[in-house]
Amino acid sequence: LFQLSVPLNFVGSVYRELRQALIDMDEMFLLQRQQTRISEKLDAKPLPPAPVGQPEIEFRDVWFGYAKDRPILQGLNLKIAHGESVAVVGPSGCGKSTLLRLLFRFYDPDQGQVIIHGMDTRDAQLDSLRQNIGVIPQDTVLFNDTLLYNVHYADFSASRERVEEAARLAHLDALIKMLPEGFDTQVGERGLKLSGGEKQRVAIARAMLKNAPILLADEATSALDSRTESNIMESLSALAKDRTSILIAHRLSTARNADKIVVLNEGVVQEMGTHDDLLSNPDSLYKRLWDNQHANPTV
Ligand code: ATP
Numbered sequence: 686l687f688q689l690s691v692p693l694n695f696v697g698s699v700y701r702e703l704r705q706a707l708i709d710m711d712e713m714f715l716l717q718r719q720q721t722r723i724s725e726k727l728d729a730k731p732l733p734p735a736p737v738g739q740p741e742i743e744f745r746d747v748w749f750g751y752a753k754d755r756p757i758l759q760g761l762n763l764k765i766a767h768g769e770s771v772a773v774v775g776p777s778g779c780g781k782s783t784l785l786r787l788l789f790r791f792y793d794p795d796q797g798q799v800i801i802h803g804m805d806t807r808d809a810q811l812d813s814l815r816q817n818i819g820v821i822p823q824d825t826v827l828f829n830d831t832l833l834y835n836v837h838y839a840d841f842s843a844s845r846e847r848v849e850e851a852a853r854l855a856h857l858d859a860l861i862k863m864l865p866e867g868f869d870t871q872v873g874e875r876g877l878k879l880s881g882g883e884k885q886r887v888a889i890a891r892a893m894l895k896n897a898p899i900l901l902a903d904e905a906t907s908a909l910d911s912r913t914e915s916n917i918m919e920s921l922s923a924l925a926k927d928r929t930s931i932l933i934a935h936r937l938s939t940a941r942n943a944d945k946i947v948v949l950n951e952g953v954v955q956e957m958g959t960h961d962d963l964l965s966n967p968d969s970l971y972k973r974l975w976d977n978q979h980a981n982p983t984v
Contacts, residue, residue, distance in 0.1 A: 723811075726807065732813045765929060781949055854893050941960045
């Protein structure tokens with residue numbers, strides 16, 4: 686029995702370690718699962734800096750579907766200027782998060798072009814493309830390591846001071862003060878479990894440290910209490926300042942302050958404008974979505 690139980694325990698613990706490692710990897714590359722479809726061209730070039738007088742980001746007649754017979758984007762056109770903050774809204778499942786996946790080149794369009802800094806993303810070196818983009822995902826994955834490591838991961842060449850500064854800007858300092866080992870406390874599945882709001886702060890700190898010119902944020906669908914949510918929005922707006930940003934807003938209240946709101950529907954941009962512009966049109970889809978959300982505040 687002894688002989689049998691030892692190896693089984695051993696196998697059990699190796700299995701658990703391995704499974705945890707796989708879960709970490711899996712979540713980290715969550716969006717990259719289908720990445721086998723993406724390949725870098727032999728003559729791929731680094732993404733150039735933002736060109737003057739041209740849009741920073743452009744979707745040009747983009748068609749895309751995960752399955753052949755079900756197109757999600759159907760000839761989408763959208764230009765985003767340097768420094769502009771854009772919120773994307775639309776009915777559930779209309780393809781908002783898909784836009785971000787195309788920009789980060791987890792997928793290529795079936796037809797049309799996704800252009801950043803004047804370059805078709807298919808012609809850019811993947812590393813250089815992704816260095817230009819900071820991402821705040823819906824659900825932030827933490828590594829089983831210290832809080833410091835979890836922020837530092839965005840740029841290991843940064844000094845500890847810079848990592849601490851990023852954490853401060855993301856308002857993680859109050860949390861850090863409370864933790865037994867401060868910034869060096871273990872977090873993640875096997876350490877301290879952070880709340881949804883705290884995990885978003887980690888994502889914001891990572892993006893602060895990465896300091897990329899383009900910021901993509903996918904609003905968390907899980908509800909945070911309203912104070913946490915408005916604090917997070919404040920940190921996000923500070924981060925978006927001086928950058929070109931696209932925020933996927935699953936709740937319309939989050940979109941209000943954007944320079945431009947893009948209403949996605951049936952695979953195209955159906956409407957575009959400021960919150961007031963869009964609300965002032967009694968026939969707009971935006972107004973319908975807005976009235977609907979305010980009639981059912983929990984939706
Ligand atoms: P929500 O507001 O509900 O989060 P969304 O507008 O962000 O939705 P997407 O996540 O972009 O929508 O998804 C668009 C459509 O594509 C949905 O119908 C979704 O079910 C489908 N979809 C998303 N990811 C995949 C995938 N990896 N494989 C197949 N279908 C997918």
